[in-house]
Amino acid sequence: MYACLSEKDHHSDFPGNVNLPLSTQNMNEDSSVEKSKKKEDRNPVCVGREDDIKKLRRTTVVIHDREVVVFYHDGRFYALDCRCYHTGGPLHEGDIEDINGQPCIICPWHKYKITLATGEGLYQAINPREPSPKPKWQSKGVKQRTHRVTVDSGNVYVTLSDTDDNIESDHYANIHNRIILPPKKK
Numbered sequence: 276m277y278a279c280l281s282e283k284d285h286h287s288d289f290p291g292n293v294n295l296p297l298s299t300q301n302m303n304e305d306s307s308v309e310k311s312k313k314k315e316d317r318n319p320v321c322v323g324r325e326d327d328i329k330k331l332r333r334t335t336v337v338i339h340d341r342e343v344v345v346f347y348h349d350g351r352f353y354a355l356d357c358r359c360y361h362t363g364g365p366l367h368e369g370d371i372e373d374i375n376g377q378p379c380i381i382c383p384w385h386k387y388k389i390t391l392a393t394g395e396g397l398y399q400a401i402n403p404r405e406p407s408p409k410p411k412w413q414s415k416g417v418k419q420r421t422h423r424v425t426v427d428s429g430n431v432y433v434t435l436s437d438t439d440d441n442i443e444s445d446h447y448a449n450i451h452n453r454i455i456l457p458p459k460k461k
């Protein structure tokens with residue numbers, strides 16, 4: 276079953292709008308991790324027209340109280356939690372860079388690198404035992420929750436991740452831990 280987002284849940288006015296809406300429906304005050312446990316939260320949700328998102332390259336949506344950013348990059352759609360796992364930075368305002376052949380979002384706050392496809396945090400490390408050590412990209416593991424994107428009849432759908440593993444970005448996906456960002460200076 277497909278559902279479509281209402282106007283209030285759909286934000287495509289990038290990059291100016293950094294104050295994402297805070298929906299307050301059905302929040303569990305005691306939950307420290309905002310995972311989508313309800314079955315209906317795992318239905319695909321229509322987030323916009325394929326052509327529109329391709330033109331915009333990125334858009335933000337709120338799906339079942341979760342802020343999600345959808346990117347269109349190099350012919351592929353990606354969806355991730357919008358708030359960076361580090362301290363809640365606005366990933367929808369980050370640049371995309373190719374690192375080791377993987378498209379990554381660079382968080383605008385402290386420049387953490389996160390793979391779009393898997394949500395892994397990347398860092399550079401050197402092996403001091405090597406004769407001339409050079410920094411190499413390594414993975415910290417999955418830090419940012421990613422969601423499934425599908426396209427059907429010209430519409431783009433996001434299905435929230437159904438893994439019950441704790442992922443660090445869950446903390447900032449919780450409505451009570453979100454940071455209200457100041458408006459951008461013009």
Ligand code: FES
Pocket residue numbers: 359360361362363364365382383384385386387
């Ligand atoms: S908040 Fe994203 S790198 Fe710090």
